[in-house]
Each structure stands twice: as C-alpha cells, then as structure tokens.
Amino acid sequence: MRRLATQIHLTVVAVLVLFAVLAGAAWLHGPGLQEEKQLARAIGATLGDLLPAAGRPPAELQAALDRLARRFGIDAALFAPDGGRLAWSGTPLPLPRNDFLGAHVALASGRGLSLVLRLPDGRLLVGSRPHPDRRHLAVVAVTLGLLAVATALGAWPLVGRLTRRLERLRLRVDDLGRGDLDARAPVEGRDEVADLARSFNRAADRIQQLVVSQRRQLAFASHELRSPLARLRVSLELLAGDAELKARAAQDIRELDGLIDELLEASRLEARPQAEHREEVDLLALAAEEGARVGADVSGTAVVVRGDARLLRRLVRNLLDNARRHGGDGPIDVRVEPLLPAAPGAVPPTPRARLTVGDRGPGVPEDERERVFEPFYRPPGVGETGAGYGLGLALVRQIARAHAGEARCLSRDGGGTLIEVDLSA
Numbered sequence: 001m002r003r004l005a006t007q008i009h010l011t012v013v014a015v016l017v018l019f020a021v022l023a024g025a026a027w028l029h030g031p032g033l034q035e036e037k038q039l040a041r042a043i044g045a046t047l048g049d050l051l052p053a054a055g056r057p058p059a060e061l062q063a064a065l066d067r068l069a070r071r072f073g074i075d076a077a078l079f080a081p082d083g084g085r086l087a088w089s090g091t092p093l094p095l096p097r098n099d100f101l102g103a104h105v106a107l108a109s110g111r112g113l114s115l116v117l118r119l120p121d122g123r124l125l126v127g128s129r130p131h132p133d134r135r136h137l138a139v140v141a142v143t144l145g146l147l148a149v150a151t152a153l154g155a156w157p158l159v160g161r162l163t164r165r166l167e168r169l170r171l172r173v174d175d176l177g178r179g180d181l182d183a184r185a186p187v188e189g190r191d192e193v194a195d196l197a198r199s200f201n202r203a204a205d206r207i208q209q210l211v212v213s214q215r216r217q218l219a220f221a222s223h224e225l226r227s228p229l230a231r232l233r234v235s236l237e238l239l240a241g242d243a244e245l246k247a248r249a250a251q252d253i254r255e256l257d258g259l260i261d262e263l264l265e266a267s268r269l270e271a272r273p274q275a276e277h278r279e280e281v282d283l284l285a286l287a288a289e290e291g292a293r294v295g296a297d298v299s300g301t302a303v304v305v306r307g308d309a310r311l312l313r314r315l316v317r318n319l320l321d322n323a324r325r326h327g328g329d330g331p332i333d334v335r336v337e338p339l340l341p342a343a344p345g346a347v348p349p350t351p352r353a354r355l356t357v358g359d360r361g362p363g364v365p366e367d368e369r370e371r372v373f374e375p376f377y378r379p380p381g382v383g384e385t386g387a388g389y390g391l392g393l394a395l396v397r398q399i400a401r402a403h404a405g406e407a408r409c410l411s412r413d414g415g416g417t418l419i420e421v422d423l424s425a
Contacts, residue, residue, distance in 0.1 A: 048119040069225040074127040081122035181208040262391040290316045294351040300336035303353040315399040318392040319357040327359025369409035373397045
C-alpha cells in the first residue's frame with residue numbers, strides 16, 4: 001500500500017505543478033497581456049526620447065547609454081535594427097535570440113534575467129543586472145517547496161485513511177486465500193472502498209456456504225458408502241462359496257474404502273492447505289518402514305523434517321503403491337537425501353529434503369507427466385477398468401505443498417518413472 005500512497009502523493013503534487021503552469025500560461029496569454037504591451041511601447045518611447053536618435057555621433061550615444069546604465073544599475077547594450085551593436089555600458093551583452101527580435105518587451109535568460117525593449121525607431125535596448133539578486137530566486141524556491149510540503153501534509157490524512165482501509169481489506173483477502181472461511185473485511189464509510197468490502201464479504205459468505213455444503217455432502221456420501229461396505233465385508237466373511245470370487249470382492253471393498261479415505265483427506269487438505277500438526281519426522285526411517293511393506297529398496301541419508309507424520313506417511317505409501325501398481329514386477333527404488341540447509345526467512349522456503357521413488361515400468365510420456373497429478377486422471381488408451389492414477393499422486397502433491405514443497409514426475413535412466421518430492425518444512 002506504500003506504493004499506492006506514493007502514487008497519490010505524486011499525483012497531488014503533479015496536479016499542483018500543472019495548475020501553476022496553466023495559471024502562468026493563462027496570465028501570459030490573458031487579456032492583461034495587451035495592456036503590458038502598451039506599457040512596454042510607452043517605456044520604449046520614453047527611453048527612445050532619452051537616447052540620441054540614430055545617426056548621432058557614437059560618443060553622444062555612448063554617454064547617454066552610460067547615464068541610463070548608472071541610473072538603473074544595469075549592464076546595457078543598444079543594437080541597430082539589423083543586429084549590429086551600436087553602444088554598450090558595462091559587460092557587452094549578446095544580441096537577443098531571433099524569437100525576441102519581433103517583441104516589444106521580453107525576458108531573456110543567460111546572465112540571469114535580461115530585459116529586451118524595442119524602441120520606436122526599431123533599435124533594441126537590452127539591459128541586465130551584472131550580479132542578479134539570487135536571494136529572490138531562493139525565496140521563490142523555498143516558497144514553492146513549502147507549498148509542496150503543505151500540500152503533501154494536507155493530503156496525508158486522506159491518503160493514509162484510504163490506504164489503511166485497503167490494507168485491511170487485502171489482509172482479509174489473504175486470510176480467505178489461506179483457507180480461513182470466516183475472514184470478513186470491516187465495512188467503513190460509504191465510498192467505493194466500503195462497497196468493495198461489502199462485495200468481498202458477500203463473495204466470502206457464498207464461498208463459505210458452498211464449501212460447507214460440499215464438505216457436508218462429502219461426509220454424508222462417505223458415511224453412506226461405508227455402511228454398505230461394512231455389511232458387504234461381513235457377508236463375505238460368512239460366504240463359503242468361491243474363494244477366488246471372495247478374494248476379488250474383498251479387494252474391491254478395500255479399494256473403495258481406500259478411495260473414501262483419499263477423498264476425505266483431499267477435502268481436508270483443500271480446506272487447510274498447510275500442515276497443522278508438526279513434529280520431527282525421520283524421513284529415511286519412515287520410508288524404510290513403508291518400503292518393507294512392498295519390498296522396496298530404500299537407501300540414502302537420515303534427514304529430519306518438521307511436518308505432519310500422518311500426512312508424510314500417506315505421501316510415502318501412495319508413492320510406493322503407485323510404483324507397485326504401474327512398475328510391473330520390477331524393483332522399486334526409494335532414496336532420501338538432504339538438500340541445502342534452510343535459509344532463515346527464505347521466500348520461498350529452501351528445500352531441506354528430497355524423496356525419490358522410482359520404478360521400472362513403461363514410464364510416462366513427457367507431455368503426460370504433469371497431468372498424472374490430476375485427480376482421477378487416466379492416460380490415453382486406458383479403459384475404465386485399467387490402471388488409472390486416481391487420487392494417489394494428487395494427494396502426494398497436496399501433501400508436499402502442505403509442507404512447502406513440490407512433487408514432480410521425471411523419466412528414469414534405463415526406463416521407468418521417477419517421482420521426486422522436495423520438502424521444505
């Protein structure tokens with residue numbers, strides 16, 4: 001918001017400067033300019049009477065110009081209509097620029113300010129103070145500076161109040177983006193900022209209603225699904241028929257139960273994208289425990305990260321299940337290694353650990369590697385009953401991001417797929 005406050009202040013000062021320029025232009029080109037021209041002609045006629053006429057001896061002209069220069073305390077020069085210098089007193093002054101030659105009176109820059117007067121006979125009289133009084137310019141500069149400061153100070157309360165309200169609104173938007181569905185912006189005043197706060201609150205109310213409704217429906221659906229699954233499980237235990245059919249039905253029930261767990265976990269992570277329960281977790285030990293379940297080859301260095309142990313275990317388990325499902329009968333390799341030490345206050349956080357799980361399956365085409373993290377994505381050519389990606393890898397990425405990390409799908413040397421997860425928590 002400091003940038004907005006600076007922009008408003010600069011706008012106020014720019015408007016003030018523009019007003020001064022326009023006021024000066026109006027004064028120069030206003031109705032009073034004709035009267036000033038008439039006054040200049042009168043002054044030029046008077047000085048023309050005081051100075052010898054053209055054609056008089058140079059000494060007489062020089063003496064008259066010296067008297068005029070002493071009386072006004074200036075350097076003076078008299079030029080012929082064709083630009084030739086006729087006489088001067090003090091420092092020789094240059095001929096005025098061409099744009100001054102047609103004027104009756106003008107102020108020229110150079111040695112301070114010079115007054116240029118055209119006499120009735122066409123001659124030009126130029127006068128300039130040899131040592132211009134700089135105190136007047138300093139007073140003007142100080143006055144303009146004080147005016148700018150007063151304008152800025154006068155605008156500060158309004159600018160500060162506006163930017164503070166916008167800052168409070170921005171903080172509430174950030175809170176909502178972090179998953180705080182109760183975040184609401186204070187409504188202050190009756191201007192456009194207050195209207196914006198009311199619009200934000202209405203949108204937040206609607207979002208909260210939709211999310212709560214979605215969570216409620218998901219919870220109801222999960223409950224309704226688990227009840228018949230439990231009854232089916234009991235029925236299978238009592239079934240004394242085909243053992244193969246019973247095994248397939250039991251496997252289907254386990255997959256449905258796992259899918260329900262993943263749906264609930266995904267819903268919780270969407271509502272709270274940051275891991276809430278943090279503790280020190282030995283990532284290598286966790287990978288070894290889960291790797292033993294599927295016979296994976298686990299290696300690397302012990303790395304302790306702070307995170308949610310339950311979520312990290314789910315991450316490792318999903319990676320291993322994915323490798324077992326899509327890697328065929330080939331070996332599953334798991335490696336844990338430390339990365340750069342965490343830099344204090346680094347944004348984004350510096351990764352601290354890397355977990356890689358590789359298989360020797362057919363691999364994933366390069367243009368499909370990002371899509372495997374989409375929920376329920378199935379690669380081309382895989383039917384409804386084929387091996388899809390479900391929610392497993394989608395949850396892996398969600399859990400990695402909940403620990404300030406990221407998950408990537410890469411190709412593996414020698415064939416296969418490598419899932420790489422960096423954790424910064």
